Structure formats: structure tokens, C-alpha cells
Amino acid sequence: MKNSEIDIDPQAPLAAARFIKEIGRGKDGARGLSRDDAQLLYTAMLEGRVSDLELGAILLAMRVKGESVEEIGGFLVAAEAACIALEAPPGEYAPVIIPTYNGSRRVANLTPLLALLLAREGVPVLMHGVTHDPGRVASAEICEALKLPPVADSAEVSARFAARQPAFIPIDVLAPRLARLLAMRRILGVRNSTHTLVKILQPFSVPALRLTSYTHPEYFAMLSAYFLGESVRGDAFLMRGTEGETVANARRAQKIDWIHQGVHTELVERQGVVEDLPPLPEKNDALSTALWIQAVLRGEIPVPQPIADQVRHCVAVARGLNASTV
Numbered sequence: 587m588k589n590s591e592i593d594i595d596p597q598a599p600l601a602a603a604r605f606i607k608e609i610g611r612g613k614d615g616a617r618g619l620s621r622d623d624a625q626l627l628y629t630a631m632l633e634g635r636v637s638d639l640e641l642g643a644i645l646l647a648m649r650v651k652g653e654s655v656e657e658i659g660g661f662l663v664a665a666e667a668a669c670i671a672l673e674a675p676p677g678e679y680a681p682v683i684i685p686t687y688n689g690s691r692r693v694a695n696l697t698p699l700l701a702l703l704l705a706r707e708g709v710p711v712l713m714h715g716v717t718h719d720p721g722r723v724a725s726a727e728i729c730e731a732l733k734l735p736p737v738a739d740s741a742e743v744s745a746r747f748a749a750r751q752p753a754f755i756p757i758d759v760l761a762p763r764l765a766r767l768l769a770m771r772r773i774l775g776v777r778n779s780t781h782t783l784v785k786i787l788q789p790f791s792v793p794a795l796r797l798t799s800y801t802h803p804e805y806f807a808m809l810s811a812y813f814l815g816e817s818v819r820g821d822a823f824l825m826r827g828t829e830g831e832t833v834a835n836a837r838r839a840q841k842i843d844w845i846h847q848g849v850h851t852e853l854v855e856r857q858g859v860v861e862d863l864p865p866l867p868e869k870n871d872a873l874s875t876a877l878w879i880q881a882v883l884r885g886e887i888p889v890p891q892p893i894a895d896q897v898r899h900c901v902a903v904a905r906g907l908n909a910s911t912v
Contacts, residue, residue, distance in 0.1 A: 600630035602640040610647040618651075624660025628779075632668050632763040645770060645778040652804065653779055655811045661783055669761045669789040672712070672740050675747045679709040680820060680907035681794040682900050685785045686715035687757075687768075688799075688830025689722035693837075694867040694875045696893060697725045698732060699882060700833045701752035703889065703897045709904050711752035712743065712794075714760050714787070716768075723872055725831075729754045731876035757784060785832075786812075786822075793820035793907045795900060799827030806843075813845040821846045821903055823853070836866055836890035844903065853899050857892075864888045 605627050608617045619627065630636050631644065653661070674681045682704055686697050701711045717726040717736060726736055729752075736754050737743050746753035758765045767780040785798055786809065796818075800806045806824060813822045824843040828835040834842075834854075842854040864887050867878040881887045889897075 598635070599637070600627070600635045602627065602630070602636050602644060606640065606643050606647060609651055610643060613650055613652070616647065616651040618654035619657050619660065621656045621660040624657040625663045626660075628661040628664040629667070631767065632664060641770075642774060645767075645774060646776070648779045649776055653782060653808065655808060655815065657779075658782065658786075658808065658812050659816060661779060662786060665761065665764055665780075665783045666787060666789065668763045669787060670740055670759070671791075672743055672789045674790045674792045674794065675710055675744065677708065677710070678908060679707075679901070679904040680792065681710040681712055681790055682904055683788065683790075683794050683796045684711060684713045684752075684832055685787065685796075685798070686713055686725040686754075686831060687719075687781065687784060688827065689716075689719050689724040689727075690829045690831065690870055691722055692870065693829065694870040694878065695723050695725055695728060695829070695831060695833075696836060696875070696879070696890075697831045697833045698728045698734075698752070698876075699879045699889075700893055700896065701754075702732075702879065702883060703893070704900055704904075705750050705752045706883070707897070707901050708750060709901060710747040712789075713752055713754040714757055714784070715754070717756050717758075723870055723875065726754055726756065727872040728875050728879070731872045732879065760789065761787070788819050790819070795820055795904050795907060796822045797832040797900070798822050798824050799830060799832040800824060801827060801830065810843065810845065810850065814848055814850060820907055823899070823903075825854075834890075834892035834896040836860070836892060837863060839892035839895065842896065842899065844899070846903070854892075854895060860891055862891065864890055866890070 689695055701713050705711045718724050736756050743753040788794055822845045825840045838859050839857040841856040844851045844853045867874050
């Protein structure tokens, strides 16, 4: 039986050799997949229709080669189809989506502060990520200390929005099949394409603002090209991560690039060390960080200026996005 005949049956195992042959020739010899083939392959991977041997080969080949814009586009269609449906509430603001998969090792993880400040302005804020990561302080752990436990379904997401609270949804709930591929890192020892995909998910049918971090210049170039060339249901902010998180560094503001309807704008220029630095958490554990965040929300400690600027830009773009759909 030919591969093309197997591929037609959505329930049958996918013979992946023809894809591996293209992407598995090393960094210089590999060729990228078409968008349709990328979507077909990643859908089969999510559905468990690719053997373990082939799956490992695919993940490692893509790790060495790097994803093209066409491949990310096809992968993301499949990934978003695997997410549960979420509803955006009516109101002044489009949702802001904050992926949080890295946590922090050295400095306090202030992603929950960003989410709470946005929610206080009335912005629907969806956080999604892992609930824990050995050796790191995950945003979910800080949210737990703030009495904001992870939500269990889409109804709880809507309830948090209605209460003007950020909703943290674990990736295991938002997209269990994606969570399975993320977990392959523990087996293979290296990241795979899913770690990039979860940072650009858009699970709403309406426009939303995605906050997206990157670690290497090649990822900035690829993600910029993707967002500039796609109809992506909203806008994106791209910034170098703070230990991988999409919150501005309290000590040194990063450059933030805004991509809106095919136009690339630099919102925040790269700056030097912040001169007027408020007292930051002395420890980076979840409880110490949560107590410090509560003090900031009570007005006892000023919001670090880079984060205040990030909030201001998010609010303005989220308002503009919603206005453009009315």
C-alpha cells in the first residue's frame, strides 16, 4: 500500500519515513516541509498515529534543522485544533494570552504580577503553562500562593474573567495531546517544536494579543516572519524572555516588538539598567514572590517601571483590538 493511501485514512498509522527523509538530512542538507505536510504530520503525532521510533526521529530532526515559517504555520493549525474551545467575554478589551512554561531559577518570577495588573484594568487574561518544573519556580505555584489555583475547564476560565481575575489553565487541560509531546523532553533530553508552539497558541476564535518570548535571534526572525505573513486572529508582542518568561525584566527593560496586521512596530527600545529600582523580592520561592506581589497590588511597593510600561502597552493594544472587531 502506498503512503498516500495510508494518509487518506485519518485513523490509520502514518508512515512517516517520507517526512523524515526530508527533514533528517542534518542542518545544512535538510529540506523544510510544506505547510500541508507539516499539518498532516503534526496532527498524526498528536493523535498517536506515529510510532515511537519515528516520533523520536522527527523530534530530533526538527531540533537540529530548526522550524521554517511554513512548518510552524502547519504545526500550529494542528496544535490549535487540539485545544479546548475558550470564549472571550464581551467588553472593552480583547483577551491577552500569556504563555508561562519556563518559570525562574535565579530571579523572582513576576509573570503573575503582570497578569494581575492587566486583570485589574479589566483585561481578560489567560495564562497557560506547566504547573511545576523541577529546579524552577513556576507561575502556577505562585498563583496557588495567591489563592488563584489552576482552572479545570473552560467554564472556570469564563468565571475568572467575569471576576476580573487572570485564569491559569494547565497545558494538560488546555491541550492534553500537546502536553504529551512536551513531556518528551524528559525522555529525549532536549526541547522539541512543541515548546515553540505552546508559546504562540491562540485558543480563542476572536482576535487576541499574544505575548511571545524568544531566546535566540533565529527564533525572533522566524516568529516575526510568521506573524507578519499570517492572518493570526489578533496581534503579537515579541520580546526576549526574562528567564524565558514573557514579563518585562524589572531591572533592565527588553525591546518589545508589536506585530499588527502585517506591520512591525518597535514599542519599547532596548534600555539600560533601570535607575530607580523598587525593592524586589529577596527570595524567588513561590510564597516570597506572592507576598511581594500582594504588597505591590496594595500600593506598598511601586510597580517596576518596565512592567508598568508593558501593562500600559498591553492595555492599549487589547482595547484597540476589541474596538476593531465591533
